[in-house]
Amino acid sequence: MEKTKQDFIKFCLAGFLALTFFSVLHAGVKITPIADISVLGGKYYLDSDAASFQGRLDLFLSPVLNFGEGHDLIPVYSGNYSGTQDIQELAGGGVLTRQRQTHTVSLKYVYTDEFNKYKPRISYSKAMIKETKDENWGDGLFDYTTLSLGFDAEQERPYGTFTESYDFYQVKYPNYSTLLSAAQTVIDTATFSELSSNAGTNTMDNTNHRLGFVYTWFPDPAVMKAGYDITYRSYGDQALVAKPVTGQPYFKSDKRADLLQNWNIRVSRAIKPVYLGVGARVGWLSSNQDSYDSSRTKFIKDYYSYVDLGLTPNMNFIFKNGAQFGFGVEWRRLYYLGRLKQDASGNYGAAKINQTVWLSSISARYPVFSRFFVRAAYNYQVSSSNMRYEANYRYNYRASTYLAGLEWEF
Amino acid sequence: MRYLFSLILLVGLCAQSRAAYIDAWRGEADLKRAGSADWVRLEGEEKFRLGNGDELRTGRASTVEIMMEDGSRVKLAPVSAFKMSSETKEAVSLGLYFGRVRSWVKKFSKKFEVRTPSAVCAVRGTDFMVSSDQEGNSRVEVYDGSVLTGDSKGYSSLVREGQYAEVPAGGRINAPRENPNEPGDMNSAVGNPSQAARNEIYSEISKEDVISRAQEEIQSAEFQNRKVAIDAFGNRVRMEEYVIRPEANQFKYVVLNTREGRFDFGKMLFTFNAALPADLSLATRDMTSAAGSVTPAWQLTAMNSVISNTLDKVTEDASGGKMVADNAGNPTSWTHFFSNYAVYAAGPAEGSENGGLGRMLWSYSDVNADNTVQTGEMAYLGGAEPTGSVIYPGGEDVFNTVTLNTYSDGTWMQASDYVLFDDGKILSAGDLGTRLGVSMDTATDKLNFERVYTSSLFGGRKIDLEFSAKLLKDAGLLRF
Numbered sequence: 001m002e003k004t005k006q007d008f009i010k011f012c013l014a015g016f017l018a019l020t021f022f023s024v025l026h027a028g029v030k031i032t033p034i035a036d037i038s039v040l041g042g043k044y045y046l047d048s049d050a051a052s053f054q055g056r057l058d059l060f061l062s063p064v065l066n067f068g069e070g071h072d073l074i075p076v077y078s079g080n081y082s083g084t085q086d087i088q089e090l091a092g093g094g095v096l097t098r099q100r101q102t103h104t105v106s107l108k109y110v111y112t113d114e115f116n117k118y119k120p121r122i123s124y125s126k127a128m129i130k131e132t133k134d135e136n137w138g139d140g141l142f143d144y145t146t147l148s149l150g151f152d153a154e155q156e157r158p159y160g161t162f163t164e165s166y167d168f169y170q171v172k173y174p175n176y177s178t179l180l181s182a183a184q185t186v187i188d189t190a191t192f193s194e195l196s197s198n199a200g201t202n203t204m205d206n207t208n209h210r211l212g213f214v215y216t217w218f219p220d221p222a223v224m225k226a227g228y229d230i231t232y233r234s235y236g237d238q239a240l241v242a243k244p245v246t247g248q249p250y251f252k253s254d255k256r257a258d259l260l261q262n263w264n265i266r267v268s269r270a271i272k273p274v275y276l277g278v279g280a281r282v283g284w285l286s287s288n289q290d291s292y293d294s295s296r297t298k299f300i301k302d303y304y305s306y307v308d309l310g311l312t313p314n315m316n317f318i319f320k321n322g323a324q325f326g327f328g329v330e331w332r333r334l335y336y337l338g339r340l341k342q343d344a345s346g347n348y349g350a351a352k353i354n355q356t357v358w359l360s361s362i363s364a365r366y367p368v369f370s371r372f373f374v375r376a377a378y379n380y381q382v383s384s385s386n387m388r389y390e391a392n393y394r395y396n397y398r399a400s401t402y403l404a405g406l407e408w409e410f
Numbered sequence: 411m412r413y414l415f416s417l418i419l420l421v422g423l424c425a426q427s428r429a430a431y432i433d434a435w436r437g438e439a440d441l442k443r444a445g446s447a448d449w450v451r452l453e454g455e456e457k458f459r460l461g462n463g464d465e466l467r468t469g470r471a472s473t474v475e476i477m478m479e480d481g482s483r484v485k486l487a488p489v490s491a492f493k494m495s496s497e498t499k500e501a502v503s504l505g506l507y508f509g510r511v512r513s514w515v516k517k518f519s520k521k522f523e524v525r526t527p528s529a530v531c532a533v534r535g536t537d538f539m540v541s542s543d544q545e546g547n548s549r550v551e552v553y554d555g556s557v558l559t560g561d562s563k564g565y566s567s568l569v570r571e572g573q574y575a576e577v578p579a580g581g582r583i584n585a586p587r588e589n590p591n592e593p594g595d596m597n598s599a600v601g602n603p604s605q606a607a608r609n610e611i612y613s614e615i616s617k618e619d620v621i622s623r624a625q626e627e628i629q630s631a632e633f634q635n636r637k638v639a640i641d642a643f644g645n646r647v648r649m650e651e652y653v654i655r656p657e658a659n660q661f662k663y664v665v666l667n668t669r670e671g672r673f674d675f676g677k678m679l680f681t682f683n684a685a686l687p688a689d690l691s692l693a694t695r696d697m698t699s700a701a702g703s704v705t706p707a708w709q710l711t712a713m714n715s716v717i718s719n720t721l722d723k724v725t726e727d728a729s730g731g732k733m734v735a736d737n738a739g740n741p742t743s744w745t746h747f748f749s750n751y752a753v754y755a756a757g758p759a760e761g762s763e764n765g766g767l768g769r770m771l772w773s774y775s776d777v778n779a780d781n782t783v784q785t786g787e788m789a790y791l792g793g794a795e796p797t798g799s800v801i802y803p804g805g806e807d808v809f810n811t812v813t814l815n816t817y818s819d820g821t822w823m824q825a826s827d828y829v830l831f832d833d834g835k836i837l838s839a840g841d842l843g844t845r846l847g848v849s850m851d852t853a854t855d856k857l858n859f860e861r862v863y864t865s866s867l868f869g870g871r872k873i874d875l876e877f878s879a880k881l882l883k884d885a886g887l888l889r890f
Contacts, residue, residue, distance in 0.1 A: 030592050034607055049833075060615065064607040066592050076611050078618070102622070106614050114436070114597050115471040119610070125618055127625070133644040134670040141638070141646055142629045146621055152613075156471040156598075158438040169621055179650045179666035182673060186720040191664060191677055194654045204628060208621075218470065233624075244690065246655045260624075272544075294651035294663060295878035297690035304631065320545075346878075393633040 032064040033410065038375060040405030044084040047397055054083025054099075056403060070112040078104045084401060099130040101137070106148075119152040144173045144204075160217035166210070173204040197249035200237030208233045222269045231260040241290050243299040256289040258304065275316045283308035290338075298348055302338025309333045322367040330359040342389035355385040355395055365407065376404040430478045430497055432458040436597075437472025437488070441465070460494045467491040468509070473597055478502060480519040485512045487541075488599040495525065510541040510594070510601045517555075529577035530560045531569075538569075539593065541601050546579035553593050559583060639876060640834035642810070642860050645669050647876045658685035665877040674719050674875045681712040683732075700733065700744045709733045710746060717861070717875055722868040724823075725754040725767050734781045749776040755823055757867040769867065771815070771823060772796070792818030807839040823865040830858045830876070 037059040044051045060078040067073065081101045106123030125146040128137050135141065150167035181201040184192050212229035235258075239251035261284045268277035284307050291303035314328035336353040343349065363377040378400070385395035432441075432452065440449040444463025452458065452474075460466075466474055468490050476484040478497070486492050490509020496502070501521040504511065514537050515522045523532040527546035531538065536555025542548045550559050551574040559575050560566035561583040569575045574589040594601040600609065632638045641647045652664045659682045667674040686693050686708060693708035700706045715726040730749025735741035756768025763769050772790045774783045790796055796815040804810050809829035816822040829837040837857055863873040 032591060032604055032607060034604060034611065060611060062607070062611055064603075066603070069595075072607065072610075074607060074610050074614075076614055078611075078615055102618075104615075104618050106618075108610060108614055110610060112595060112597070121614065123614070123618065125621070127622065132640055132646040134646060141648065142625075144625055146618075148617070148621065150617070158469040158471050161471075167617065171621070171625060179648060179668055179673075180652075182668070183666055183675065186673060186718075187664070187666075187675055187677060190656075191654075191662065194656060194662070195652055195664060204632070206628065208624075231624075243688070244653050244655045244661065245688075246658045248655075250652055250654055292653065294653040294665075297653055297661070297694050299689075393630070 028068065030066040032066065034060075034062045034064055035410040036060055036407070038405060038407035040375065040377075040403040042084055042401055042403035045398075045400045047399075051084060055081070056084060056405075057081045072110040072112075074108040074110065076104075076106045076108070078102075078106075084403075100127065102127040115156040117152075117154040117156075119154070121148075121150045121152070123148045139175055141175055142173065143175050144171050146171050160215055163212075163214040163216075165212040167212075168207075168209055170207045171205065173202065176204050177201045178203055195250050198239045198251035198253050199249075200239050200251075200255075203235060203238040205237060206233050206235050222267050225266045225268075227262070227264045229262050231258075233258040233260060235289075238289070240288060241292050243290075244292065244297075250292075254288070256287065258285055258287040258289075260285045273317050273319050275318060276314075277316075278311070278313040281308070281310035281312075283310070296346060296348065298340075300338060300340055303336075304339075305337040306339075307335045307337065309335075322365070322373065324363075324365040326361070326363045328361045328363075330357070330361075332357040332359075341386050344388040346389040351386065353385060353387045353395070355383060355387070358382045368406075371409045373407045373409065374405070375407050376402075378402045430460045430476050430484075430494060430502075432460065432466075433475045433477040433483075435468075435472070435474045438469035439472050439474045439486075440467050442467075460497075462494060462496045464494045465492065466494075470599060471597075478516075480516050482516045482519060482522060483514045485596045487511070487594075487596045487601060506540055506542050508542050508544050508546075510539060510596070512539040512593070512596050513537070515555075526577070528562055528579045528581070529583065531557045532560070533557045536571075539596075539601075548577040548579075550575055550577075551589055551591070551593070639830075639858055641669070641874075641876055642828040642830055642834060642836055644834055649876060651877065653690065655686070657681075659683070661686060661690055665875065667875050667877075669874070672719065672874070674717070674873055676715065676717040676875050676877065678713065678715040680710055683709045683711050696733075696744075698746045701742065702744070703741050705735075705741075706733050706744060713748070717863070717873055719871060719873040722757050722863075722865070722871055722873055723755070723761070723768060724863050724873060725756070727752050727754070727767060730776070747776075747781045749779070749781075750774070755821075755863075755865050755867050757865075757869055757871075760867055769821070771817065771821070790817060791821055794818040804836065804838070809837040821866050823863065823867075826862040826864075828860040828862075830860055 038057070040056045041053060042056065043053050058080050060076055062074055062076040065073040065075070079102065083099050102125060104123055104125040106121060108119055108121040111118045125148070127144050129140040129142045130137060131140065131142070146169055148167060148169035150165060152163065152165040155162045178199060178201055180195055180199050184196070208231055210229060210231040212227065214225060214227040216223065216225045218224070235256040238256040240254045240256060242248060242250060242252045244250070262281060264279060264281040266277060266279035268275065285305055287302070287304035289304050291300045292298070293300065309332070311331045312328065314326065316324060316326040318324050334355040339353045340348045341351045341353045359379060359381045361377065361379045363375070365373045365375045367373050380400045382398050383396060387395040390396070435452050439452045441452055441458060442449045442465040444461060449467070460476065466486060468474055468486055468488050470488050472488050474486040476486070478484070482502070484504065487510035490511065491507035492509070492511060493505035493507070495505045499520070502523070504524045506524055506526045511524060513522065513524060515533055521532065523530060524540045526540060526542040526548040528542070529540070529548040529550065531540055531550050533555065536557060537553040538555070538557050539551045539553070540548065550557055550569055552569045552571050554571055556568055556570045558566055559569050559577065561577045562580060563582055565582050567575055567583050567586055569586045572589055573586040575583055575586040577583045591603045594603050595606065598606065600606045637649055639647045639649060646669060648668045650666045653661055654664070655661045656679070661680055663678045663680070665676045682693060684707065696706040696708070697710050709732055711729070711731045713726070713728045713731065717724045728748040728751045732747060733744040734747045736743045736745070752773035753771045754764060754768035755771055756763065760769040770791060772788065774787045774789070776783065777787055778784070796817045798813065798815045801812050802808060802810065803812060810827065812824060812826045814822060814824045831837065858876055858878060860874070860876040
């Protein structure tokens with residue numbers, strides 16, 4: 001089965017490349033090459049610890065194919081290598097150095113019918129992550145592949161623009177399977193049979209269906225954008241954790257499913273060369289999964305569900321010569337709906353965990369030659385929480401990054 | 411005079427009949443007649459004629475197409491403002507305040523020009539587009555024929571088919587260049603096809619970013635749920651911990667570890683004197699000690715612990731457990747005591763000894779039932795008490811102890827213990843006050859514990875298990 005899926009992905013990619021190649025041969029096709037490459041270097045700091053100076057490379061390449069008025073095919077390769085933690089990556093795992101490379105190929109067809117656009121798309125992505133001394137490229141615990149299919153529609157009208165999208169994506173973690181699934185031959189039969197009933201193997205693999213709606217309108221002099229999206233995420237091999245009961249299995253027969261919804265609104269205004277904007281967001285993840293803390297024999301219902309509030313004001317200066325300076329703040333507050341707070345020694349309290357994250361960013365881009373720009377960015381993040389138990393995950397920390405380098409835009 | 415008036419009227423009518431007209435429009439387009447201050451929204455099916463000085467503007471998703479008397483055609487893109495400057499028998503002059511206008515001009519027709527705040531584009535027979543931004547910067551793209559483009563300083567260049575030229579506001583025209591772009595979509599406010607394509611690419615990358623963020627959150631939950639850690643050697647450790655309840659008065663704690671190329675596990679079966687409550691913590695919190703005058707309801711009576719690397723194992727087996735009062739007549743606190751306790755170790759060769767427990771290293775049995783362990787109640791492998799040593803490889807301030815016991819028959823076993831932060835850093839005394847703000851005893855509850863066993867019985871292999879210390883400490887299996 002797995003082999004068949006891999007073959008399907010390879011088939012899609014081969015088709016994608018063949019289509020691109022034959023399109024180029026086709027006399028009526030016009031090609032517009034687009035590329036963007038940035039090479040940056042910098043450091044990541046977590047509390048008083050600093051990672052070593054590392055590089056970062058981001059690029060995308062696309063030969064945009066135009067088949068005539070209203071028909072465009074956009075194949076894109078995008079790649080990324082990062083030797084440093086991204087400030088927005090969740091730092092709580094305590095990993096100071098996280099090398100990561102991602103490779104994505106995608107194909108998007110854009111059909112334009114006057115003021116309407118229809119965009120079917122497909123993409124395949126592979127992310128490889130090295131976090132510890134013993135991980136090599138390709139065998140990282142959290143390596144994953146993503147196959148994504150989707151369809152976007154857009155209607156531009158005098159009073160506003162509507163965008164609707166549907167995306168299906170399937171994420172697989174080839175190096176992550178439960179330890180229990182590997183324990184059959186090594187722990188005794190009785191213990192294994194007590195534990196393994198209903199237990200899955202590939203518990204992180206997830207399948208997603210996402211519906212998104214965005215409406216943009218223009219109450220002069222501002223631009224407003226409101227959006228809603230809903231994602232149904234199922235973990236086909238992750239069984240629900242049961243509260244331990246004599247003679248009952250550790251896992252239930254039902255599988256985990258999450259429903260994630262986001263509401264957001266953004267207003268922006270240009271007072272050239274200053275561009276001001278502020279966005280607000282409410283997110284709600286509802287999961288049917290619970291958790292059991294074996295070390296403290298505590299069952300925690302609704303462990304994963306949360307409500308997430310966000311506010312993001314920002315100000316950018318954009319000059320005619322391409323120079324840009326940006327300042328931004330992101331405030332985020334996370335309320336876990338069932339996850340109980342613990343004191344520093346791990347004793348559970350009655351209150352639920354909340355977490356507040358402040359992220360401030362300064363960035364600059366300045367043209368130096370032709371299409372080359374120097375870029376620099378500094379980010380500073382503070383996370384605080386009422387959760388004091390941090391043996392495995394840090395809820396309270398300060399992190400910062402600085403990055404500087406060159407960008408080439410074509 | 412009457413004839414003269416009639417002649418003027420006739421000429422005027424003829425001029426009107428030659429005038430351009432609005433052939434089609436979409437969305438919201440407004441017309442302002444010459445001499446009027448009011449904008450009027452175009453409505454209905456009427457094909458409005460355009461006179462000299464009339465102005466047009468388009469909103470978003472709105473276009474206007476204009477037909478000239480000679481068959482030339484002009485299309486105004488969304489968010490554009492335009493003026494029909496003049497149309498005569500010899501020439502047409504159009505003004506573009508901002509936005510984009512594309513013109514398909516009949517060959518061998520009259521003179522045709524488009525003026526912007528910074529440029530004048532004059533042409534005979536061509537297909538070209540002129541754009542002007544809000545600041546007055548202009549750009550002309552020529553798709554067929556050629557266009558003579560001039561700036562406000564009097565300089566001019568001939569822009570040929572396939573070329574474009576830019577004219578900055580108040581500045582000099584740039585030299586024409588090869589135009590890499592196809593003609594822009596005149597229905598879109600984004601005139602630059604490269605920019606439009608770039609927007610699509612950013613949208614695609616943004617979708618991948620959303621997926622990536624979701625996966626990071628899922629990965630993070632593995633840390634939050636105690637499934638991933640880093641060991642004392644900087645290596646990835648995956649942990650899974652389970653509690654199951656085989657019988658009403660029992661629970662079993664199972665911890666599984668994997669690292670690169672190895673698998674270790676531990677399983678501890680706890681047996682109590684009575685059926686356990688639904689909330690096991692009510693029983694486990696008083697396992698080793700309890701306060702009060704009443705005997706704790708749940709007393710640990712037996713315990714069996716196995717830690718293994720799948721080939722070698724260390725087993726601790728205890729029975730006869732009970733809570734012992736500090737003062738039998740007037741108890742205020744209780745301490746747990748096992749009457750019988752034994753520790754075994756085994757490689758593959760010793761695994762079947764002692765009924766599968768392995769080779770006994772040491773044991774005691776409280777023969778006189780006084781709830782204490784006397785020297786005479788101890789037994790050791792080889793008979794004599796082993797020689798032992800405890801060293802601190804990182805110094806006494808660092809929570810890494812190495813305990814070595816060598817038995818009189820030459821068998822030895824070493825236990826290396828580490829107390830670890832989430833990033834694999836080993837706890838030191840300095841962290842207690844500064845980083846943790848707690849005492850040594852509670853620090854071990856907060857952090858992870860790693861035990862590495864080596865032994866002369868293990869054939870050079872080791873048992874290496876990382877787990878949360880709390881439960882095992884409560885059970886008396888870990889002592890700090």
